[in-house]
Amino acid sequence: MMPTIKKFTSVDPHELRRNITRFRFFEDIVDRSLDIFLVTPLLHFSLNEMFLNRASHEFTRYLQKKFRGVEGALILLSKPPRLPCVTVQVVENGNLVFCAHMLSLSVLADEPHTALPLMCRIINKKVALGKSVISFLGKKFRCAINSCELSYVQFQWLMGIAINETLKRDMNDGITIAHAMNGRQAHVFCTLEADDLVALWYECLRCGQSSLVDLDWKSVDSLFLAVNDHFLNTFGWNNFNMPVERMVVRGVSIARLKTLRMNITGSDLLFVLLKFVDMTCIESNPLYNCSQMDDDC
Structure with a gap:
């Protein structure tokens, strides 16, 4: 306090x-x-790329099972400048319906992911879908994920x-x-x-x-x-x-x-x-x- x-x-x-x-x-x-x-x-903490790839497959299967016709992807941002940022995208009928950019930082190689916050930027948010995705990712990464509304430039x-x-x-x-x-x-x-x-x-x-x-x-x-x-x-x-x-x-x-x-x-x-x-x-x-x-x- x-x-x-x-x-x-x-x-x-x-x-x-x-x-x-x-x-x-x-x-x-x-x-x-x-x-x-x-x-x-x-x-803060960071996420390993191989770990993200595994999570991406599970995330996609999870979305396809929970929401028919919905595709998902976890992306480790790799275009210059290279940033330790996870992008979560959900596409429904060819349209982007959910996108969260999650920022996580750490210089401690042995720091666990447990109970540390992620920064999220969410666009085109569908309430039910957004809550479901955030809940899934929080459990998968064993951390607390909190969202906030930011413009892309602000992020x-x-x-x-x-x-x-x-x-x-x-x-x-x-x-x-x-x-x-x-x-x-x-x-x-x-x-x-x-x-x-x-x-x-x-x-x-x-x-x-x-x-x-x-x-x-x-x-x-x-x-x-x-x-x-x-x-x-x-x-x-x-x-x-x-x-x-x-x-x-x-x-x-x-x-x-x-x-x-x-x-x-x-x-x-x-x-x-x-x-x-x-x-x-x-x-x-x-x-x-x-x-x-x-x-x-």
Whole structure:
């Protein structure tokens, strides 16, 4: 359960508003609350291609038995850029009636699949068919599968950032993205190595046993600059063009060093922090291939 978060009592809100335009990364958040936490990375998992091939045959037989005239396929996405993504397609009378793109990530070769979530993108969803497919896949992969409605571009952004950062840059230095599965939240986990941020960690730790701290403007300034520098140095992104009216910084909670959790809430924009992503940046970066995918089926 998320702890109660202190507000930044030492930061003048008018000063914060005047200076927020200096930090391009946060300019794009419109009337959103930004909660910043230091947490451990999320744990995801990957699926072995041979295991998927076996599952594909069973999945097709299952659909043909349960739904007459329906064909199904499990596809390991292999077209460039190669992503550890499972695509589930169901065709009825030549028409695509169900499609779920499931994202699963891990750099731990011996990590089991048990009870870990999959990211799903579902289109042309038929309720009965969708529930049946998700139930079958969850049992087959021995995991919890939760679906969320995303556009294809949003899903590509999600996979591109998560894989490029979580895998290519190693699990301990990157971005992992998860969805709260309630249609209202997106979580972005990012690791920042900037010297200013390291200094911020130590400053927070000096505040005593409490995990909740108040930071002065200088510390918040360093934090924002470190976030912007991280994305600038990693991707060359430094111009995020979305409208902004204000930003509310609510608190910082210390759990582990080196990892930030940014929790953006809002029902109208699911992945608000993904809006700045330039697809050419993702496409120009060679993404991690599937060579490290889990061999323990």
